[in-house]
Amino acid sequence: MGFFVRFWGVRGSIPTPGPRTRRYGGNTSCYELRSDTTVLIFDAGTGLRELGISLLRNPPRAGLELHLFLSHPHWDHIQGFPFFGPAYLPTTTIHVYGSEKNENYQLLSGQMSNAYFPVAFKDLSARIVPRAFKNDVVQAGDFVVRRFDQKHPGGSAGFRVEHEGRAVVYATDSELDQLLTDPEGPSRNPRTLRRLPAAVVAPMKNADLLIADAQYTDEEYPKRIGWGHARSNTVVDLAIQAGVRQLALTHHDPMHSDRDVDAMVLTASERARSIGAELEVFGAREGVTLRVDRE
Amino acid sequence: MSTRTPTIDEDDVPQTMMNRLPAGFKPRPRRAHQLEQTAGPGSPSRHELSADMLVIGRGSAADLRIESDDVSRTHAQLQRVDDEYTIEDLDSRNGVFLNGLRVHAAVLRDGDQLQLGDVVFTYTEGT
Ligand SMILES: [Zn+2]
Ligand SMILES: [Zn+2]
Numbered sequence: 001m002g003f004f005v006r007f008w009g010v011r012g013s014i015p016t017p018g019p020r021t022r023r024y025g026g027n028t029s030c031y032e033l034r035s036d037t038t039v040l041i042f043d044a045g046t047g048l049r050e051l052g053i054s055l056l057r058n059p060p061r062a063g064l065e066l067h068l069f070l071s072h073p074h075w076d077h078i079q080g081f082p083f084f085g086p087a088y089l090p091t092t093t094i095h096v097y098g099s100e101k102n103e104n105y106q107l108l109s110g111q112m113s114n115a116y117f118p119v120a121f122k123d124l125s126a127r128i129v130p131r132a133f134k135n136d137v138v139q140a141g142d143f144v145v146r147r148f149d150q151k152h153p154g155g156s157a158g159f160r161v162e163h164e165g166r167a168v169v170y171a172t173d174s175e176l177d178q179l180l181t182d183p184e185g186p187s188r189n190p191r192t193l194r195r196l197p198a199a200v201v202a203p204m205k206n207a208d209l210l211i212a213d214a215q216y217t218d219e220e221y222p223k224r225i226g227w228g229h230a231r232s233n234t235v236v237d238l239a240i241q242a243g244v245r246q247l248a249l250t251h252h253d254p255m256h257s258d259r260d261v262d263a264m265v266l267t268a269s270e271r272a273r274s275i276g277a278e279l280e281v282f283g284a285r286e287g288v289t290l291r292v293d294r295e
Numbered sequence: 296m297s298t299r300t301p302t303i304d305e306d307d308v309p310q311t312m313m314n315r316l317p318a319g320f321k322p323r324p325r326r327a328h329q330l331e332q333t334a335g336p337g338s339p340s341r342h343e344l345s346a347d348m349l350v351i352g353r354g355s356a357a358d359l360r361i362e363s364d365d366v367s368r369t370h371a372q373l374q375r376v377d378d379e380y381t382i383e384d385l386d387s388r389n390g391v392f393l394n395g396l397r398v399h400a401a402v403l404r405d406g407d408q409l410q411l412g413d414v415v416f417t418y419t420e421g422t
Contacts, residue, residue: 004399023404280396287381287402288393 003163003293005209006032009047010284012173012215012229012251013076020257025286028076029251031170031211033161038141040067042159042170044108047286048080056085063091067131067140069147070098071172072156073107081108082117092126097138097145148203150174152228160203166292169204169244172213172251176200176230176238177221186234190218193275194237204242208292211284212238214249217264236268240277247272250284326421328380328403330373335414336363344421347375350385351411365389365412380418382409 009027016026028045041051055064064086071077086092096108109121131138136147146160151174158171180186181195204210214232216224221231232249239247249268252261261283269281327343342359349358354368361370367387373380383400384391392410393401401407405420 006400023406282396285401288396288398289383289400290397291384291399 001164001293002034002036002291003166003168004032004034004289004291005168005211006034006051006289007047007248007250007284007286008032008051009043009045009080010250010252010286011045011076012213012253014254015046015076016254021252023258023285024252024261024283027286028079029071029172030080033143033168033170035142035163038067038143039064040069040140040143040145040161042069043071043077043172044068044079044081044084045076046080046083049083049085052083052085052087056089059086059089059091063089063093065093065095065141067095067097067143069145069157069159070096070108071150071158071170072152072154073110074154074156074173077173078108078111082112082119087124087126087128090125090127094126094128095131095140096128097131097133097140146203151176151178153226156228158203160207164293167207168209168211168292169207170211171204172211173228174213174230175226175228176234177225180234186218186231190233191274193240194234196238196241201238201242204238204244206243207245209246209248209290210239210242210244211248211250213251214264214268215251215253217267220253232264232268233271236271236279236281237275239279239281240272240275244279246280246282246290248282248284252283323422328421329419330359330409330416331419332361333415333417335361335365335412337361338414344373344375344380349373352385361411361414363412363414366414367412370411379403387411 009030011026011028015028027047029043030045030047030051031042032051033040112121133147138145144162147157150156150158156173160167160169179196179200185192186194212235213229214235215229216231218231218233265281265283272279272281327345330342332338332340350369350372351357351359352368352370353361353366369385370387371385371391372383380403381400382391382403389412390397394408403418407418409416
């Protein structure tokens with residue numbers, strides 16, 4: 001029963017309020033994956049604030065139990081945490097998942113130290129429990145979550161989330177273009193399929209939905225090499241190689257307006273069609289909920 | 296009769312602000328959010344949205360009734376939260392498509408196209 005994905009923040013790098021970004025939204029990374037009994041949260045960008053408001057509209061009598069996964073501690077993935085209402089309620093439990101050492105826990109609390117924010121991490125009333133992956137797998141409620149490493153300055157984690165035979169992969173802040181089997185391929189012929197090593201494709205294999213960092217166009221990327229983000233066309237090729245059903249382009253560039261994102265989605269779906277893949281491509285948009293467990 | 300002398304406390308803040316309004320300031324008129332049906336039985340038609348909650352469907356219980364076999368009896372609901380409408384699929388047979396993408400729910404934005412079976416709406420955001 002029920003596997004839902006809601007986009008709360010889809011902007012990369014910095015919040016971008018204003019009319020140019022109103023439709024796709026200006027909040028930074030935050031994604032809610034939910035079953036009938038479990039709520040998983042991926043990243044704590046500014047979108048987390050509104051997720052908090054929504055969770056508090058109908059809180060369960062026993063209090064909220066939430067599972068928070070962080071891809072990495074860059075600002076746009078943690079900045080919403082101090083504004084997350086449920087963290088201030090003693091009835092809330094938040095499981096924070098990290099690696100064996102669980103540095104995420106410290107990094108979340110670091111931004112709440114003295115000069116940065118008026119409330120201290122230790123003053124949050126919620127029960128905040130550090131949790132660790134074991135061999136890159138963890139059970140969170142009725143979901144199984146696997147983590148994998150990605151190419152990003154300082155590193156970042158991607159997550160494959162499984163529930164009753166369905167899989168959603170959240171893979172943001174990942175510079176796929178530095179991992180290509182033939183790095184010069186795209187400049188020789190941008191139209192040829194950009195192959196990625198099997199180890200990069202494996203975590204996405206046959207996912208029902210891949211939510212992936214697709215920040216740059218082919219034209220923009222040469223000036224952004226090493227910044228840690230992918231070309232949307234390369235993400236399309238990854239999705240095709242992995243046999244993904246649906247691809248959500250996300251981590252929208254702060255410079256990209258709604259029309260720019262539309263254009264990127266059109267280019268990406270045209271590419272999928274020209275390669276002959278049955279891949280549905282769309283732009284992740286704030287306030288949209290998809291249901292993954294149908295068809 | 297109150298003989299209270301004016302002091303600055305929290306109750307007085309709104310009044311203080313009113314007194315400082317620029318000359319000529321007035322609240323803007325409100326315009327309702329709208330759904331315009333552009334395809335399917337009953338089109339063209341325009342619906343101003345004012346209820347906090349309404350159901351779109353073929354059945355007699357629906358608030359916005361559509362005589363189409365492609366539309367479920369209670370197909371989708373529109374709910375207003377913080378003056379934004381969210382559409383949600385009520386387990387309909389043919390689903391709710393937002394600008395071509397099948398969605399479970401979505402906060403609507405100006406110009407969005409919604410398809411429910413053979414019925415198409417364009418959403419216009421009010422102010
Ligand atoms: Zn980021
Ligand atoms: Zn980053």
